[in-house]
Amino acid sequence: MATILHVCTTCRAGQPVPEGEICPGKRLHEALVASGAPQGVTIRAAECLSACDHGCSVALSRPGSWSYVYGRMTDADAAEILRGAGLYAASADGLVPWRDRPVIFRKQSLARIPPMEI
Amino acid sequence: MATILHVCTTCRAGQPVPEGEICPGKRLHEALVASGAPQGVTIRAAECLSACDHGCSVALSRPGSWSYVYGRMTDADAAEILRGAGLYAASADGLVPWRDRPVIFRKQSLARIPPMEI
Numbered sequence: 001m002a003t004i005l006h007v008c009t010t011c012r013a014g015q016p017v018p019e020g021e022i023c024p025g026k027r028l029h030e031a032l033v034a035s036g037a038p039q040g041v042t043i044r045a046a047e048c049l050s051a052c053d054h055g056c057s058v059a060l061s062r063p064g065s066w067s068y069v070y071g072r073m074t075d076a077d078a079a080e081i082l083r084g085a086g087l088y089a090a091s092a093d094g095l096v097p098w099r100d101r102p103v104i105f106r107k108q109s110l111a112r113i114p115p116m117e118i
Numbered sequence: 119m120a121t122i123l124h125v126c127t128t129c130r131a132g133q134p135v136p137e138g139e140i141c142p143g144k145r146l147h148e149a150l151v152a153s154g155a156p157q158g159v160t161i162r163a164a165e166c167l168s169a170c171d172h173g174c175s176v177a178l179s180r181p182g183s184w185s186y187v188y189g190r191m192t193d194a195d196a197a198e199i200l201r202g203a204g205l206y207a208a209s210a211d212g213l214v215p216w217r218d219r220p221v222i223f224r225k226q227s228l229a230r231i232p233p234m235e236i
Contacts (some may be wrong), residue, residue: 004235049229049231051228069231109169111167111228112168113167116181117120
C-alpha cells in the first residue's frame with residue numbers, strides 16, 4: 001500500500017513572506033523532493049493542511065493505517081522527516097516503535113487519526 | 119459511506135484528574151453518545167489522538183474525503199460537534215461550506231489530511 005507524505009506548501013509559518021521569496025511550506029516541499037522519497041513513499045504537495053497555528057506541517061497516510069500530522073517543521077528537518085516516512089512505509093501497520101521515531105515526530109505531533117474502515 | 123467521529127477518551131486536557139472523577143475526554147465522549155449521533159455518523163472512542171497539547175480532540179473521517187481534527191473541545195461543545203459531524207456526513211465530499219461550519223470547527227482546527235487514495 002502506498003504511503004503518501006503530504007506537505008503543506010502554502011504555509012507561511014506565521015510570518016510575512018517578502019516579495020520574490022518562496023514561503024516556508026514550499027521551501028520544505030522542495031527540500032523533501034530534492035532529497036528523494038524513500039521506498040514506498042510518495043511526496044505530495046497539499047494546499048493547506050489547516051494547521052496554520054503550528055508552523056509548517058506534514059502528514060503521513062496509508063490505507064488501513066493510522067494517519068499522523070506533525071507541525072513546526074522546517075526545511076532543515078527534511079532528512080528526519082524522510083527517515084520517519086520510510087519507517088512508517090516499511091512498518092506492517094503504520095505503527096513505528098516509539099524509540100525508532102525521529103525526535104521531531106515524537107515531540108511535534110499535532111494529531112493522529114485511526115485507520116479508515118473501508 | 120460511513121462517517122466516523124473519533125473521540126479521544128484518554129484526554130486529561132493538561133490537568134490532573136482527581137481520584138474517582140472521569141477524565142475530560144471520557145466526559146466529552148459520554149456527552150456525545152448521550153446526545154445521539156446524527157444520521158450517517160458513528161461515534162467511536164479512541165485511545166489518544168496524539169493531540170495532547172491541545173485539549174480534548176475529535177476527528178472526522180470517511181473514505182474518499184478529507185479528514186479533520188479539532189482540539190480544545192469540552193463536553194459543553196457536544197451539540198455543535200454533532201451538528202458539524204452531521205454536515206460533514208451529509209456533504210458529497212466532506213467539504214462543508216465555511217460559513218456553515220460550527221465556529222469551534224472554524225477556529226479550533228488542528229489539522230486536515232487529504233483523502234486517501236485506495
